[in-house]
Amino acid sequence: MKVVVFCKSVPDTETRVKLKDNRLDKSEIKYILNPYDEYAVEEAVRMKEAGKVDEVIAISMGPERAREALRSALAIGADRGILVKDDALDGSDTYVTAKVLVKALEKDGVDYGMLLFGQQAIDGDTWHVPGQVAEMLGLPQTGSIIKLEVDPDAGKAVANRLVEGGEEVHEMSLPCVVTCRKGLNEPRYPSLPNIMKAKRKPIQDYSIADLDLSPEEVGKAGSFTEVLSYSLPPKKEAGKKVEGEPEEVVQALVKFLKDEIKVI
Amino acid sequence: MSVWVIADQRNGALRKPAFEALSEGRRLAGELGTNMEAVIVGHNVEGLCNEIASYGAEKVYLIDHELLATYNPLAYARAIGDLVKEKQPQIVLMGGTMTGRDLMPRIAARVGAGLAPDCIKLEIVDGKLKATRPAIAGKVRVEIGYKSDIQMAILRPNVFEKLEPDSSKSAEVEKVPFEPTDLDTKQKLVEFISKETGRPELTEAEVIVSGGRGMKAPENFAIIEELADLLGAAVGASRAAVDAGWRPQSDQVGQTGKTVSPNLYIAVGISGAIQHLAGMSSSKFIVAVNKDPDAPIFNVADFGVVGDLFKVVPLLNEEVKKIKAQEG
Numbered sequence: 001m002k003v004v005v006f007c008k009s010v011p012d013t014e015t016r017v018k019l020k021d022n023r024l025d026k027s028e029i030k031y032i033l034n035p036y037d038e039y040a041v042e043e044a045v046r047m048k049e050a051g052k053v054d055e056v057i058a059i060s061m062g063p064e065r066a067r068e069a070l071r072s073a074l075a076i077g078a079d080r081g082i083l084v085k086d087d088a089l090d091g092s093d094t095y096v097t098a099k100v101l102v103k104a105l106e107k108d109g110v111d112y113g114m115l116l117f118g119q120q121a122i123d124g125d126t127w128h129v130p131g132q133v134a135e136m137l138g139l140p141q142t143g144s145i146i147k148l149e150v151d152p153d154a155g156k157a158v159a160n161r162l163v164e165g166g167e168e169v170h171e172m173s174l175p176c177v178v179t180c181r182k183g184l185n186e187p188r189y190p191s192l193p194n195i196m197k198a199k200r201k202p203i204q205d206y207s208i209a210d211l212d213l214s215p216e217e218v219g220k221a222g223s224f225t226e227v228l229s230y231s232l233p234p235k236k237e238a239g240k241k242v243e244g245e246p247e248e249v250v251q252a253l254v255k256f257l258k259d260e261i262k263v264i
Numbered sequence: 265m266s267v268w269v270i271a272d273q274r275n276g277a278l279r280k281p282a283f284e285a286l287s288e289g290r291r292l293a294g295e296l297g298t299n300m301e302a303v304i305v306g307h308n309v310e311g312l313c314n315e316i317a318s319y320g321a322e323k324v325y326l327i328d329h330e331l332l333a334t335y336n337p338l339a340y341a342r343a344i345g346d347l348v349k350e351k352q353p354q355i356v357l358m359g360g361t362m363t364g365r366d367l368m369p370r371i372a373a374r375v376g377a378g379l380a381p382d383c384i385k386l387e388i389v390d391g392k393l394k395a396t397r398p399a400i401a402g403k404v405r406v407e408i409g410y411k412s413d414i415q416m417a418i419l420r421p422n423v424f425e426k427l428e429p430d431s432s433k434s435a436e437v438e439k440v441p442f443e444p445t446d447l448d449t450k451q452k453l454v455e456f457i458s459k460e461t462g463r464p465e466l467t468e469a470e471v472i473v474s475g476g477r478g479m480k481a482p483e484n485f486a487i488i489e490e491l492a493d494l495l496g497a498a499v500g501a502s503r504a505a506v507d508a509g510w511r512p513q514s515d516q517v518g519q520t521g522k523t524v525s526p527n528l529y530i531a532v533g534i535s536g537a538i539q540h541l542a543g544m545s546s547s548k549f550i551v552a553v554n555k556d557p558d559a560p561i562f563n564v565a566d567f568g569v570v571g572d573l574f575k576v577v578p579l580l581n582e583e584v585k586k587i588k589a590q591e592g
Contacts, residue, residue, distance in 0.1 A: 125382060141370070162513065164468070168334075238565060240568065264495070
């Protein structure tokens with residue numbers, strides 16, 4: 001069985017956001033492989049190590065820096081990469097992103113048994129693309145999984161999905177889509193030799209023309225939603241700070257909770 | 265061109281974010297001068313139609329079938345998506361439960377419509393929906409405009425005001441037939457493993473008490489749980505506490521955990537790393553207890569207590585108990 005892992009290049013979690021001309025100021029941002037995608041890559045590589053999967057393909061849509069995110073996936077153990085890169089893709093919403101990724105899968109022709117995503121990308125935080133890809137392909141989908149058991153011979157997967165108040169256990173036929181989150185596994189730190197090896201693994205580039213898409217179908221032009229403006233959230237001001245004997249500070253805190261917030 | 269709300273139910277009960285979505289749907293419909301209509305999907309859920317009507321829905325589409333008794337992304341998306349395509353509402357809303365976040369993208373893809381997730385504000389501008397949502401874990405706010413005729417949005421729980429229901433209101437109920445296909449059997453929810461704590465769900469809680477690295481050991485969370493139970497609160501944790509194995513994954517608040525917007529967030533022994541602040545800084549009030557006066561959490565706290573949490577929290581619990589006893 002072959003599996004495909006979807007990877008995104010995102011700002012590091014330490015990033016402090018700055019705006020410039022009503023756009024994100026990207027000049028000082030350091031980019032990484034989306035942390036949620038690391039769980040997906042790790043899970044795919046573990047399936048390969050367990051002999052259930054014979055090829056792990058990492059795919060990304062994004063600017064040139066997305067190649068680094070793919071290299072990170074290859075260093076964890078993915079076998080090859082696909083990068084969809086085109087200036088016309090700038091401003092694509094999640095619907096267009098899903099459409100383009102589906103086209104890239106078709107173009108590659110990989111006969112996949114499973115598509116793995118991170119639950120969300122930590123920049124857009126939409127959680128959209130996996131479900132949109134799954135719907136476009138008519139595939140079953142279990143999101144936010146913390147446990148996965150796959151039986152390629154039986155053509156089945158069982159996944160535990162974390163929801164409010166517990167876990168839903170879903171049984172799916174293959175091929176299927178899963179989205180991965182913390183709790184599924186502990187992603188490894190790639191070894192130096194594996195990082196070096198990753199540099200020699202193949203990455204296939206596609207432009208939108210390669211995917212038989214026109215500029216009108218993608219980017220801002222092809223999207224159903226557009227970002228009208230960015231703003232920084234209202235800055236939270238530091239309030240009262242008390243120090244002293246526990247009895248005193250607790251009295252002050254109780255007064256605050258009782259009189260101002262009225263929770264007691 | 266009505267406003268639709270997909271009313272999320274589980275085990276035959278409407279969920280809190282569904283009431284918030286119905287209330288916001290009612291408000292938007294009023295502004296557009298159109299009807300608010302709801303969709304309910306499940307099995308033996310007809311009884312919920314009256315409750316939905318009490319939030320001001322003029323019409324309820326009821327999709328009731330054995331195969332829809334539990335969440336099935338394929339079947340739910342097909343049932344609702346095809347109805348949306350047929351009836352062409354202008355706006356489709358759903359509360360941001362785990363089902364909402366999973367299902368709405370599928371519906372949007374099926375319909376071919378724009379979708380904004382995790383919205384904290386919705387407006388009508390020039391007759392079209394405009395959505396405001398946080399991105400990059402709350403570090404930036406984004407305004408989303410739509411180019412599609414159908415405009416879809418998922419509402420962040422605990423942000424939109426819930427209306428008082430009016431039980432004198434009624435709604436027309438239209439039963440929508442559901443014909444199972446081979447596709448629907450590709451997936452089945454086979455088991456629900458309950459991890460109910462008796463406390464509210466983190467994302468829906470009015471009050472959250474969270475513990476971090478400063479708690480030092482898992483058993484010390486007893487004082488946090490006691491305070492939470494006194495306040496009817498949910499218990500949260502920082503990444504440090506979860507990574508140390510002191511608390512379950514589902515308790516984590518922050519950039520790689522849950523984003524929460526309670527009325528009150530009490531951070532105990534949490535220093536306030538940027539990733540944690542991202543997950544909780546949209547709380548209305550923040551209280552912090554930490555022994556380090558320079559902890560970054562104090563920069564966002566409305567009320568900061570510099571002190572030893574192992575003295576402060578038990579004392580606080582005793583005081584709250586006293587007050588509750590006085591109030592009888």
